[in-house]
Amino acid sequence: MTSGPDQISPRRHPAASTGRETRSLLNGLTLLQAVAQHQPIGVGDLSRVLGVPKSSAQRSLLTLESEGWLQRADAHSRWQVGPSVFALTGVVGASADLKTRARPAMQWLVEQLNETIHLTVPVPASRSAVLVERVECDQVIRSMHPIGTAFPMHCTAAGKALLAVTGQGALEHYLEQPLERYTDRTITDADLLRKELTGIPTLGYALNIGENTNEVASFAAPVFDMRGQAEAAIAVSMPRARYVETDAGNIGQLVAEAARRASCTPGIES
Known part of the structure; x- marks a missing residue:
């Protein structure tokens, strides 16, 4: 009708x-x-x-x-x-203790560098590191990612910092699968990535210059739990236009110090 x-x-x-x-x-x-x-x-x-x-x-x-x-x-x-499930798993799984420990260190780091600071946790099932906490800087132009963003491990500073201190078996399992290319700077050769990862524990931090996103530079260092295992990574992310190569050592050491402050154990040398 x-x-x-x-x-x-x-x-x-x-x-x-x-x-x-x-x-x-x-x-x-x-x-x-x-x-x-x-x-x-x-x-x-x-x-x-x-x-x-x-x-x-x-x-x-x-x-x-x-x-x-x-x-x-x-x-x-x-x-x-799919990836949204793993991202949610990372956010929910991040302990309150981890965030409580990391927050003052992240705030200290943003005061040193005035760039966005991220806390990410590894989610091996999705081959990613998930953003679980963030401290903003006051720059007008800055790196912005929402909580829950999942980053690839092999071409981000946080991911590489975590891969560098994972067990050899876990690393080789990760490298068994193809490494996806995101930019022309992404390392897609497993041997080259393995060589870079080998040097990160001695250096104290990982570096990414335009490997995941052309316009972004980042530094990261792992955060260790009571067992001495890497449970997260603290990273500074900035527009690549503000990155100055001669400042890399100083930035990296500051990031490593923030990760040390957030850790339950000293972990890697800084």
């Missing part, structure tokens, strides 16, 4: 709308959980696990893929959890 001039079109009741949105959210979370438990899983198997039509499962998969919660696992259209 069509609505005429004297007829009132039905309005969606707010409660009904809220109810549908809640069910949609719960259905999405249920599907995400099912993929996490059975990954990699195809849409047919997933529809049987959840008891929903394949078309409904496929729509939900594509929606979650668009936001990074899921990703395709292989050429057979199987699915696995």
Whole structure:
């Protein structure tokens, strides 16, 4: 029946709308959980696990893929959890103790350099380091990344600082997979990266000049927990235009000192 001039079109009741949105959210979370438990899983198997039509499962998969919660696992259209899950894992998993220890050191470092300071934690499952805390500088033009950003390990200062002190087995496992190129300065040769990482513990800090993003320079050093294992990295990130090569040693030593202050153990020499 069509609505005429004297007829009132039905309005969606707010409660009904809220109810549908809640069910949609719960259905999405249920599907995400099912993929996490059975990954990699195809849409047919997933529809049987959840008891929903394949078309409904496929729509939900594509929606979650668009936001990074899921990703395709292989050429057979199987699915696995995506980078947004790992980013959330890093943010949630970062202990309150770590942030409490790191915050004064980060504040001290921003006072020394007046550049943005990041605290990142490793998430090996996603081959990334996730930003969990940030202290801003007062520069008009500055490096800006939201909490939860996942950075590749092999071409960021924080990632390299963490890789340099990981166990040999974990490092070789990381290097088994191809190193993605982000800029013309990205190191994609495993032997070259291994050689650079070898020198970082002695130097005391890692350096990235335009390897992940052309316009950004960064320095980082690892933060160690009570067991002497690297649990995070403190990094300074700045526009590459403000980076002066002759200042590298001084910046690196300041970053290493901030990481030492945030650590439970001395860790690497600074």
